[in-house]
Amino acid sequence: MSNDFDTIIVGGGLVGAALACGIAAKSWPVFARGLRETTGIDIGLQQNGGYDFCLTADEWDARSEEMRLVRRHTRGEFEYEMLDNADLRARIPQVSPEVLGASYSRHDGHVNPLLLLHALHRRMQALGCRYYPNRRVAAISHEPGVFSVSAGGDRLRAARVVLSAGLDNQRLAHELGMHVPVAPLRGQLLITERVENFLPCATLQLRQTREGSLQIGDSHEDVGLDESTTLEVITRLAARAVRIFPQLSGLRLQRAWAALRVMTPDGIPIYHASEQCPGAFAVSCHSGVTLAPLHAGAVADWISGDQPHPLIAEFSAQRFDISNT
Numbered sequence: 001m002s003n004d005f006d007t008i009i010v011g012g013g014l015v016g017a018a019l020a021c022g023i024a025a026k027s028w029p030v031f032a033r034g035l036r037e038t039t040g041i042d043i044g045l046q047q048n049g050g051y052d053f054c055l056t057a058d059e060w061d062a063r064s065e066e067m068r069l070v071r072r073h074t075r076g077e078f079e080y081e082m083l084d085n086a087d088l089r090a091r092i093p094q095v096s097p098e099v100l101g102a103s104y105s106r107h108d109g110h111v112n113p114l115l116l117l118h119a120l121h122r123r124m125q126a127l128g129c130r131y132y133p134n135r136r137v138a139a140i141s142h143e144p145g146v147f148s149v150s151a152g153g154d155r156l157r158a159a160r161v162v163l164s165a166g167l168d169n170q171r172l173a174h175e176l177g178m179h180v181p182v183a184p185l186r187g188q189l190l191i192t193e194r195v196e197n198f199l200p201c202a203t204l205q206l207r208q209t210r211e212g213s214l215q216i217g218d219s220h221e222d223v224g225l226d227e228s229t230t231l232e233v234i235t236r237l238a239a240r241a242v243r244i245f246p247q248l249s250g251l252r253l254q255r256a257w258a259a260l261r262v263m264t265p266d267g268i269p270i271y272h273a274s275e276q277c278p279g280a281f282a283v284s285c286h287s288g289v290t291l292a293p294l295h296a297g298a299v300a301d302w303i304s305g306d307q308p309h310p311l312i313a314e315f316s317a318q319r320f321d322i323s324n325t
């Protein structure tokens with residue numbers, strides 16, 4: 001029996017959809033321009049840096065250390081500044097005098113993730129990908145050269161299978177002889193009514209969309225698979241936002257939501273090819289937005305090529321294999 005497809009991608013989230021596009025793009029501006037030209041969707045890319053506000057001396061010390069480490073790990077290529085309150089308010093006058101300072105890095109940016117996902121789906125389908133929504137893959141079996149994927153009563157066959165099913169990657173990877181340890185980490189977010197644009201760029205604590213809504217929130221909660229919102233965290237996030245920008249105190253919240261991050265043990269992506277079942281790949285990461293151009297470029301090339309990529313090999317899940325230590 002011949003295969004239905006060359007490749008089946010399990011999971012059509014930000015990671016799976018970017019892989020499906022497989023556009024060769026080196027950087028965000030090129031990637032965003034390519035999506036706009038091919039789909040007509042402007043994903044709202046702003047690449048004018050980002051801030052992380054520090055309200056206490058402890059937060060300042062922790063952030064300074066974190067920035068120093070990133071700079072060391074990138075052999076000095078990562079550029080950042082630690083700004084005191086005066087320097088910060090010279091750039092964003094609405095910041096409260098109560099804020100001790102902030103880190104600033106010109107490398108940060110912002111896109112609208114809903115528009116990004118929409119554009120990726122439009123692009124992948126224009127490229128000829130068949131999308132099967134609401135079809136949970138229950139099982140995958142393998143014999144040489146063929147993967148059989150069972151989903152929603154169908155059985156589809158392909159020479160290659162890519163797992164990008166978020167938190168379900170761990171279970172599916174196990175079936176194909178891969179160890180892909182991922183765990184949930186909840187984040188809660190608040191969305192406000194629209195206000196005049198005042199935030200010139202992204203910050204870790206809040207962002208403003210092109211349309212004017214503010215997205216507030218950076219909670220990191222280890223609560224298993226619980227996706228509910230809590231009054232305690234909503235209150236804390238809102239209070240912190242007002243301490244940073246007192247002008248927000250009268251603003252109305254439109255909604256609050258929670259979602260689960262897909263976390264690897266060290267926070268770094270997993271790009272893994274199965275040795276036991278050649279042709280099976282797993283892609284897991286938290287930063288599916290930031291890494292979308294890489295997933296649609298080098299990672300998609302690695303999956304569709306025949307040679308292992310030396311840089312991608314560094315991200316293999318073998319680093320979690322205790323027999324390697």
Ligand SMILES: Cc1cc2nc3c(=O)[nH]c(=O)nc-3n(C[C@H](O)[C@H](O)[C@H](O)COP(=O)(O)OP(=O)(O)OC[C@H]3O[C@@H](n4cnc5c(N)ncnc54)[C@H](O)[C@@H]3O)c2cc1C
Pocket residue numbers: 010011012013014015016113135136137138164165166167168186187188259260261262283284285286287288289290291
């Ligand atoms: C609070 C929060 C803040 C975030 N902030 C950032 C940020 O600042 N920058 C950034 O880059 N990223 C950020 N992210 C992460 C980003 O939004 C992506 O969601 C993340 O990378 C995971 O993408 P994914 O496609 O792997 O998984 P998911 O988004 O979980 O998508 C997986 C897809 O697979 C499907 N699926 C699952 N199981 C199966 C199965 N068995 N069969 C078929 N389909 C299946 C699901 O329905 C879903 O459509 C954040 C996420 C959260 C929750």
